[in-house]
Amino acid sequence: MSEVLAGRRGIFAKELFAPELPVREAIVRAAERGFNGLYLGSPTSISPELDRKELEEAGQFAKRAGIVPGISAGMLNPYQPGRSAEALEAGGGDLALGLLRLIEAARWVGQPEVMLVVGTEYDRFNRSLEWSEQLSAVAYLLRRIQRDVRSIGSRILIKTHQEITSWEVARLLDQLDSTVFAAAFDPVNLIVRMESPLAAARRLAGRIGQVHVDDAQLLWSGSGLARALCPAGSGCIPWPELIGLIRRSDPGAWYWGELHQAELVMPFLSPGWFGDHPDISLAEIVSWLAVAQPLVPAPPSLIGVKDERVTGLLAFLAAS
Amino acid sequence: MRIGVDGKYLPGGHNLSPVEKLEYAHSLGLEGVFFRTILHISPNLDRAEIQAVQRKAQELGMYLEAGLGRVNPYTNPETPELRAIGSGDVLLGFRRMMEAAAEAGIRELWVSTGGAKPYKGMFATDRFRTDVTWEEQLEATERLLLKLKPLAIDLGLHLNMETHEEITSYEIVRLIEAVGADVMGVVFDTANVMIRGEHPVLAARRLAPYVRQTHIKDAYLELTDGGVYQRAMPCKGEGAIDFCEVLKELNRYNPELTLSFEAQVPHGGRTPGEPMVIEVYDPQWIQGHPDLTREDLAAYYELARNYSERIRSGQAKGWRALNAERFEEEEAVQAVIASRRYLDGLCRELGIQREQAPSHV
Numbered sequence: 001m002s003e004v005l006a007g008r009r010g011i012f013a014k015e016l017f018a019p020e021l022p023v024r025e026a027i028v029r030a031a032e033r034g035f036n037g038l039y040l041g042s043p044t045s046i047s048p049e050l051d052r053k054e055l056e057e058a059g060q061f062a063k064r065a066g067i068v069p070g071i072s073a074g075m076l077n078p079y080q081p082g083r084s085a086e087a088l089e090a091g092g093g094d095l096a097l098g099l100l101r102l103i104e105a106a107r108w109v110g111q112p113e114v115m116l117v118v119g120t121e122y123d124r125f126n127r128s129l130e131w132s133e134q135l136s137a138v139a140y141l142l143r144r145i146q147r148d149v150r151s152i153g154s155r156i157l158i159k160t161h162q163e164i165t166s167w168e169v170a171r172l173l174d175q176l177d178s179t180v181f182a183a184a185f186d187p188v189n190l191i192v193r194m195e196s197p198l199a200a201a202r203r204l205a206g207r208i209g210q211v212h213v214d215d216a217q218l219l220w221s222g223s224g225l226a227r228a229l230c231p232a233g234s235g236c237i238p239w240p241e242l243i244g245l246i247r248r249s250d251p252g253a254w255y256w257g258e259l260h261q262a263e264l265v266m267p268f269l270s271p272g273w274f275g276d277h278p279d280i281s282l283a284e285i286v287s288w289l290a291v292a293q294p295l296v297p298a299p300p301s302l303i304g305v306k307d308e309r310v311t312g313l314l315a316f317l318a319a320s
Numbered sequence: 321m322r323i324g325v326d327g328k329y330l331p332g333g334h335n336l337s338p339v340e341k342l343e344y345a346h347s348l349g350l351e352g353v354f355f356r357t358i359l360h361i362s363p364n365l366d367r368a369e370i371q372a373v374q375r376k377a378q379e380l381g382m383y384l385e386a387g388l389g390r391v392n393p394y395t396n397p398e399t400p401e402l403r404a405i406g407s408g409d410v411l412l413g414f415r416r417m418m419e420a421a422a423e424a425g426i427r428e429l430w431v432s433t434g435g436a437k438p439y440k441g442m443f444a445t446d447r448f449r450t451d452v453t454w455e456e457q458l459e460a461t462e463r464l465l466l467k468l469k470p471l472a473i474d475l476g477l478h479l480n481m482e483t484h485e486e487i488t489s490y491e492i493v494r495l496i497e498a499v500g501a502d503v504m505g506v507v508f509d510t511a512n513v514m515i516r517g518e519h520p521v522l523a524a525r526r527l528a529p530y531v532r533q534t535h536i537k538d539a540y541l542e543l544t545d546g547g548v549y550q551r552a553m554p555c556k557g558e559g560a561i562d563f564c565e566v567l568k569e570l571n572r573y574n575p576e577l578t579l580s581f582e583a584q585v586p587h588g589g590r591t592p593g594e595p596m597v598i599e600v601y602d603p604q605w606i607q608g609h610p611d612l613t614r615e616d617l618a619a620y621y622e623l624a625r626n627y628s629e630r631i632r633s634g635q636a637k638g639w640r641a642l643n644a645e646r647f648e649e650e651e652a653v654q655a656v657i658a659s660r661r662y663l664d665g666l667c668r669e670l671g672i673q674r675e676q677a678p679s680h681v
Contacts, residue, residue, distance in 0.1 A: 220625065220629075224618075268614075268618050269618055269619070269622055274613075274614040274615055274618070280614075282606055282612060282613070282614050282617055283603055283606045283607070285614055285617065285618075286600060286601055286606055286617065287601065287603075289601070289621055290601040294543065294625045294628075295543065295625070295628055295629055295632055
């Protein structure tokens with residue numbers, strides 16, 4: 001494992017450090033722990049004004065410390081602009097411009113790849129607005145900015161977040177310049193959409209820019225299954241096979257340990273549930289059920305029990 | 321509805337003649353006997369023999385049902401008596417059986433696409449045969465049924481396809497649509513449908529317009545590695561099937577339906593092994609069920625999960641505990657009696673009419 005991930009192993013800062021910890025100190029501590037990267041989130045967490053000099057200096061500091069900074073451009077659903085406050089502010093009200101500014105800021109920090117999240121489960125199940133409509137709007141916006149992103153020399157990684165399936169991400173990527181867009185592969189979210197992580201990795205093979213490392217169990221919730229987050233390696237994500245697959249299809253992908261927070265449910269016995277997931281086959285749903293533990297009672301929430309999960313994540317990602 | 325028993329597995333009845341079986345079943349409080357095939361009533365279709373059975377049924381006010389046999393040409397040869405009764409001519413054999421049944425006023429005749437095979441896993445039925453596809457077998461079955469159709473019309477018979485272990489409710493509906501509900505119906509086996517991953521209530525709903533005979537039995541279900549354990553159980557309310565809901569569905573279309581228990585075979589001094597596993601997680605199994613929807617499978621999974629939870633919490637016995645229990649002829653007979661009481665209670669609870677009408681004459 002360690003040789004596979006060598007040089008491309010990072011962790012989200014929020015897992016290790018209090019948010020008040022200055023960025024430079026967090027970077028030093030991450031390096032001390034043997035990580036190659038530290039996910040900082042928005043460029044505004046490094047420089048609230050997106051000051052170029054500040055960002056470049058921080059980037060150089062990280063480089064000297066041997067730490068690659070991970071950057072996110074936030075959420076992008078043109079129908080939910082309230083979630084893209086930072087981009088809107090950076091763009092003076094223009095979402096597309098703001099995204100480009102954040103991406104540029106990431107470039108100054110030395111990070112050419114920027115993660116983007118489409119939305120939340122609320123969007124997928126929004127009864128006032130078709131999910132497909134929202135995805136079209138996302139595609140439209142991304143197509144509009146792709147030339148500029150390319151000229152900046154950057155890439156956008158669309159995250160397989162809780163609301164979106166690997167098919168939907170693949171279809172988005174199909175409509176976009178493949179030199180500019182790829183995926184941030186997060187299997188702990190894909191199981192919320194009932195997917196088999198291995199099958200999803202095959203669907204996005206060749207387009208995986210980074211992988212998010214966490215784990216969860218699938219427990220019974222009364223009308224279906226619930227995602228119960230657990231220490232990495234102790235859940236249903238087939239990490240050894242998954243890494244084996246992705247190292248062949250996407251050898252340059254980075255691996256970021258990230259502890260997810262949302263306790264999500266998959267009430268598949270609810271009428272219409274499967275209709276809301278048109279792409280997934282019976283065969284894949286069955287393979288999803290096969291890794292569930294529907295007789296184990298749901299434990300008390302592990303979200304608050306951070307230490308155990310952090311320890312698990314560190315142990316999982318650490319060199320042998 | 322009337323409550324009776326399948327004649328092939330009548331506990332304590334194996335050495336009895338058909339007339340004696342009727343008397344014996346009657347003594348157990350049962351209201352009819354469903355002889356699997358008319359050849360069980362009389363191996364040579366002797367009219368005097370058949371009439372004696374018919375008279376006994378009438379005398380006791382019991383329903384009398386029978387059957388023909390396998391109408392799948394790929395499995396028919398496994399029961400050579402069907403060719404023998406036609407002196408080598410299979411179609412003639414069916415004709416002779418149908419005429420004999422009609423003469424005795426038996427209008428509901430069981431048919432099936434096959435029998436259980438002595439192999440585990442995929443080859444426990446004919447569905448996953450490698451020499452001929454299941455689709456091909458269904459096509460051949462349809463062709464044979466269409467050949468039998470004119471005769472069935474003439475004689476006023478219904479050939480009722482059992483929801484046997486190898487066939488799905490979707491496939492049966494398609495067969496009926498192709499052959500005609502005027503001559504074809506269903507023998508609804510309440511537990512067999514789960515072998516094909518179907519929830520009994522959903523299957524009952526789908527088949528209810530066509531159900532004319534039944535095999536009533538409950539089942540043990542348990543989630544396990546590789547799939548779901550299943551084993552037949554007496555219909556006493558201790559298994560996974562919600563008979564209330566099943567009866568409601570059936571009653572909607574056929575309030576005069578006969579409910580015939582398919583009893584469990586005594587252990588014969590041996591301890592049963594592990595229950596059969598329905599390999600629902602196997603991609604090949606899934607591929608072999610193209611009609612099964614995600615909703616179907618979800619309902620079935622919930623059923624298995626809920627019963628597994630009952631086992632875990634001690635509300636239901638696990639299969640090892642069940643194996644350890646004595647189940648010989650005495651217990652098998654008691655199970656039938658208890659089943660009758662249980663089903664009778666359910667019918668009354670649901671307001672399902674329980675008539676004491678005489679048999680089909």
